[in-house]
Amino acid sequence: MVQNKRGITAEDFYRMRYTSDPQLSPDGKAVAYVQTMVDDDRSYRNHLFIQSMEDRTVTALTEGAVRDTSPRWSPDGSQICFVSKRSGTSQIWLIDAKGGEPKQLTRCKTGAANPVWSPDGKHIAFSSMMTADDSFEELESEEKKEAPKKAIVVNRMKYKSDDFGYVYDTTKHIAVVHVETGEITPLTKGDYLHTVGAWSPDGQWLAITANRVENTDTQHSVDVYLVPVGGGEWKKLTRSMGTFFFPSWSADSKKLSYMGSESPTQLIATQKKLWVTDLESGIQTCLTADWDVQVGDSTIGDVRSPGHPNPGGVWTTDGAGMYFIASERGNSGLYHATLNGEITQIVGGPRNIYGFSLHAEQNKAVIAVSDPFTPGDLYEVDLLTGEEVRLTDVNRELLAELELPEPIELEYEGQDGWKLHGWLLKPVGHKADQKYPMVLQIHGGPHSMYGNTFFHEFQLLAANGYAVLYTNPRGSLGYGEKFVQACCGDYGGNDYLDLMSAVKYACERFDWIDTDRLGVAGGSYGGFMTNWIVGQTKLFKAAVTDRSICNWLSFYGVSDIGYYFSAEEIQANPFDNPEKLWQHSPIRHVANIETPLLIMHGEQDHRCPIEQAEQLYIALQHQGKAPVSFIRFPGASHELSRSGDPVQRVLRLQYTAEWFDTYLHQTEKVVME
Structure with a gap:
């Protein structure tokens, strides 16, 4: 054994930290990020930090017994919005980029998440899980909170979720909050799950993803929609033949990229691709159609939780291509694709790049990296040369x-x-x-x-x-x-x-x-x-x-995904071919x-x-x-x-x-x- 060193223990988990969700400031002079740790009381803590890209000084933006996530810079770089449960439920908060006391922006009864700034910095779009009777109103007082239900009527197959618990009467909707007044304007309605995507640079549209088909229990596609912020008719960009996520706009608001797969039969067992729709012509193109590689990070680890933010495809300033993460042979790296499908690896190697933030004008990015010896740290990357500089080393002592x-x-x-x-x-x-x-x-x-x-x-x-x-x-x-x-x-x-x-x-x-x-x-x-x-x-x-x-026979009916997972993965169900479910x-x-x-x-x-x-x-x-x-x-x-x-x-x-x-x-x- 190497002198003075020891093997890792289970309890060392309490000392581990990792960084995630890097966000470069609009002027490229600083990066905000989340650092996750376990406190002395054995509870998770998420704190926001800002690091100068010039002198490398690090400032703790938030601290204490809190879980603060999703930092997002205002377009002028003066403020950062983030999601926090410090008031009891997940809400959107604001803090001056130079520090100070956070200010609560939303007080939604059902909480708020996924903040996205409007280009003019006057509004923030967000999402909220809610029931049919809920609205984006203020939180109820303790006296007015409803007593636990004595009976629950279930009318749909997707009535529970490992992510959200029991969702028998729950939908997910999107609204816009005015930063100065706190006034909230709902953008979506209906018995559907909507996910915030990206605001168009011209401020006119919000790109979102949702399953809005006739029967969401049996049709599992997720489509990309453009929602006019000022009201009007939606535009549907995909064909309800697959699942698509992470929409991203070109700088001129004329093109939209997104990740996903299009297949009428394979929604689970298929690689994700990178797509672009030309919004003037309506032509949809798969940029990675001939590249047999998974787009996105698919690496499994046990320190960082899955589902860390994915920026999707991030456009170059000239709109001729975009940067994205892809996974191949146990590695995930940062790649560039042109609109004609030419793909180049920018940074890779034997490691797991699980997030990034891009400053296209300055040709630089900050990447979040893990490898067999690093739980999770940040690096600055020169996109022209591939040269890297390490920014954080949060587990150095351990x-x-x-x-x-x-x-x-x-x-x-x-x-x-x-x-x-x-x-x-x-x-x-x-x-x-x-x-x-x-x-x-x-x-x-x-x-x-x-x-x-x-x-x-x-x-x-x-x-x-x-x-x-x-x-x-x-x-x-x-x-x-x-x-x-x-x-x-x-x-x-x-x-x-x-x-x-x-x-x-x-x-x-x-x-x-x-x-x-x-x-x-x-x-x-x-x-x-x-x-x-x-x-x-x-x-x-x-x-x-x-x-x-x-037991696949019982799994079919008790899992939140059982009835459609079994159909695709085992290729059987209990009423057509129970023998095959039993065989496996x-x-x-x-x-x-x-x-x-x-x-x-x-x-x-x-x-x-x-x-x-x-x-x-x-x-x-x-x-x-x-x-x-x-x-x-x-x-x-x-x-x-x-x-x-x-x-x-x-x-x-x-x-x-x-x-x-x-x-x-x-x-x-x-x-x-």
């Missing part, structure tokens, strides 16, 4: 204490000769003459990717003496359209064989891996696959499954499971509801064959391991490490399959 092994990149052949890709971490303090246990980690999605980003859980297992194998089997993003769709209708088929090929390859290449002490772990789809694996083979001596799926269900093979299994699940998980874990646990206990333990996390959603309660996240890591420590000991020899 990282100076740690020994973090460098991932070994792997390329190997899977089923049917498919080329596959992954990584291996050596145990901390690795010695060539010793044997070490190995844990196979399986990502969720399945349409996401492992890559060159910081992963606390992997480093923790390495610190505890394990090799950690993590790969991207078919179904993962980052390897082309054919690859991402290859698992559909075949869950537990070739994707399973890809993972087993990875284990075999690693064990044959690295003779210090002890094949008698192999473990497997995963969450969500990775939990499904963990459940499937232990029902297929006795190769693994311990397994950890969390937020998992074991791990619980079908529960009698074969002899591997000690730790089951962990959040009690408020609407994506993979806890009944999935309950079924598996009871079935295993009833048989009395394999050691099994069930850990429930009260109040936790599907985001348990990524943005869940900090204490629960640390407990989950501790339980994982303890389970493998208990069961990955010397056992009788098992022949590799």
